[in-house]
Amino acid sequence: MHLQQVKFEAAFGTFAQLPKSDLPEVAFAGRSNVGKSSLLNCLFRRKSLARVSSVPGKTVTVNFYLADRVRFVDLPGYGYAKVAKSEKQRWSELMEGYFRSGRDIRLVVQLVDMRHPPTKDDLGMLEFLQANGYAFAVVLTKSDKLNKTEYQNRLALAEKELPQVPRERLIPFSAVRKEGAEQLLALIEQFVR
Numbered sequence: 001m002h003l004q005q006v007k008f009e010a011a012f013g014t015f016a017q018l019p020k021s022d023l024p025e026v027a028f029a030g031r032s033n034v035g036k037s038s039l040l041n042c043l044f045r046r047k048s049l050a051r052v053s054s055v056p057g058k059t060v061t062v063n064f065y066l067a068d069r070v071r072f073v074d075l076p077g078y079g080y081a082k083v084a085k086s087e088k089q090r091w092s093e094l095m096e097g098y099f100r101s102g103r104d105i106r107l108v109v110q111l112v113d114m115r116h117p118p119t120k121d122d123l124g125m126l127e128f129l130q131a132n133g134y135a136f137a138v139v140l141t142k143s144d145k146l147n148k149t150e151y152q153n154r155l156a157l158a159e160k161e162l163p164q165v166p167r168e169r170l171i172p173f174s175a176v177r178k179e180g181a182e183q184l185l186a187l188i189e190q191f192v193r
Helices: 036-044 085-099 120-131 148-161 181-192
Strands: 006-014 025-030 062-067 071-072 105-113 137-142 169-171
Touching: 025 036, 025 120, 025 181, 036 062, 036 071, 036 105, 036 137, 036 181, 062 137, 105 120, 105 181, 120 137, 137 148, 137 181, 148 169
Parallel strands: 025 071, 025 105, 105 137, 137 169
Antiparallel strands: 006 062, 062 071
């Protein structure tokens, strides 16, 4: 894939604002602060196209990026406790609206922090994707924060914790080391072409 010509298209805060789907889409989902923006910047080979924040819950909109006739969609992070109930409701409606609006979603990239077991929210999202027939991959982020032994142990545990994910779609990733980026790009290309 040629992602050098990527551009930010738009951000939408409510389901009603979402434009019609007219291109294949690859959606990125995960908990707040799991590293979606860092992953996108790594894939796009840009430092700050997707805004990275140390404060969880910063992505509160559905953000669309266009590259190589494919839309990359950064979905709002879930699972952050320090937001108002009304805001959680808006996020929920936005996410549900996105997935239920007949879009051409070819692949959902679910991000899970490799240092920890998948959360209840992570597992719930995977159940939703599986139940609704979406193709998905799981990217295990922040792999560089583990030493070699911890890395091997967490990868083995992740394979057991996520039996619904085929091994070739379980990708350790580090934005720092660029680990997993080429593997993920190849997988994305397989689903969008």
